[in-house]
Amino acid sequence: TQLLKQSPQFLSIxxxxxxxxxxxxxxxxxxxxxxxxxxxxxxxxxxxxxxxGEVKKLKRLTFQFGDARKDSSLHITAAxxxxxxxxxCAGAEEETSGSRxxxxxGTQLTVNP
Amino acid sequence: NAGVTQTPKFxxxxxxxxMTLLCAQDMNHxxxxxxxxxxxxxxxxxxxxxxxxxxxKGEVPDGYNVSxxxxxxxxxxxxxxxxxxxxVYFCASRRTGFAExxxxxGTRLTVT
Numbered sequence: 001t002q003l004l005k006q007s008p009q010f011l012s013i014x015x016x017x018x019x020x021x022x023x024x025x026x027x028x029x030x031x032x033x034x035x036x037x038x039x040x041x042x043x044x045x046x047x048x049x050x051x052x053g054e055v056k057k058l059k060r061l062t063f064q065f066g067d068a069r070k071d072s073s074l075h076i077t078a079a080x081x082x083x084x085x086x087x088x089c090a091g092a093e094e095e096t097s098g099s100r101x102x103x104x105x106g107t108q109l110t111v112n113p
Numbered sequence: 114n115a116g117v118t119q120t121p122k123f124x125x126x127x128x129x130x131x132m133t134l135l136c137a138q139d140m141n142h143x144x145x146x147x148x149x150x151x152x153x154x155x156x157x158x159x160x161x162x163x164x165x166x167x168x169x170k171g172e173v174p175d176g177y178n179v180s181x182x183x184x185x186x187x188x189x190x191x192x193x194x195x196x197x198x199x200x201v202y203f204c205a206s207r208r209t210g211f212a213e214x215x216x217x218x219g220t221r222l223t224v225t
Contacts, residue, residue, distance in 0.1 A: 009153065031212050042117070042203050042216030043156070088155060092212040100146075100171065101214060103155035 003027070004091055006104030014112050016078050021087055021107045024071045029091035032065055032072045033101070037086040079111045115139050117217035119204050125223045126194045134189040134220050136204030144207045145187040146171075146214065147179060149200040156203060162187055194224045 004025045013019055023032070031050045035043035047056050049065035049072060056063045060083075062075040072089055086108050090101040117138045126132055136145065143164050148156040148171075158171030160179040168179045176198060178190045187206075191198060201221050205214040 004155075006155075033212060040218070042205070042218055044216070045213045048212055090156075100158055100161060101156075101212075103148075103157070105153055105155045 004089060004102055004104040006089055006107055008107060009105060010108050010110075012110040012112065013079055015080055017111075019076050019079060019109070021074045021089075021109075022071070023073065023089035023104050025091060025102075026070065027091070028069050029102075030069075030094050031092045032069070033090045033092065034063055034072070034074055035088040035090060037088060037106075043086075043088055076109075079109075081111045081113050084109055084111050117204055117206055117215050119202075119217040119220050121220060122218065123221050125225065126191075127225055128195060130194050131190070131192050132194065132222075133191075134202055134204075134222075136187045136189070136206075136217060137185055138187075138204075138206040138215070139185065140206060140208070140215065141184070142206035142208045142215070143184075144209070145181065146205045146207075147177070147187065147189045148203045148205065149173065149198075150203060150219075151200050159189065159202075194222075196224045198222065199224045 033048045034046045037043040047063045052067045052069045054065045060077045086106045088106045089104040093100045120135045146161040147159040150156045157173050162168045162181040165184040180188045201219050204217040207214045
């Protein structure tokens, strides 16, 4: 079983601060995805990274895939209260294995005004 | 489009009772998945299906059964509910060649 360790588990910061969430594994994934989940709803995809070393930006969010495709990070610049939510990383297996996703435990982010 | 829908949204069962959770998707996706989400444990895969008429076990399949008789529907059954199955259940689907999964709104199940 492939495992993904996500840290920190909880993060409470003030509006305007920067933060980084980490997602680490000893296994190689074909791709890695970041999802955001609001209370009472299902996760919604933010980004997919596929190539080792890849960096993607989504407004104030920067996602990076490690060179060896085993780890990833999510950096948020100047966090806003609207960024509050549960952030989940998920590693995808190959298509031949059903492209199953292995999820990290999640990071509960609270941005205080 | 409705995307992925789940019924019911909430359910309370007594130990030993049975029930079926229904997931429906209108995106013509080949793959469908059932997960459970527990505090501090992320989402864990219960069963999945790579196409109509096929099913496969995931990470935590014990105590659950599934069926995919129609492409758009994926049913999750609990034959004899146990308190350990108290959780939030999510269904997801995706299309062939793309890793992104689309999730339903979830079903909150409590077993007393």
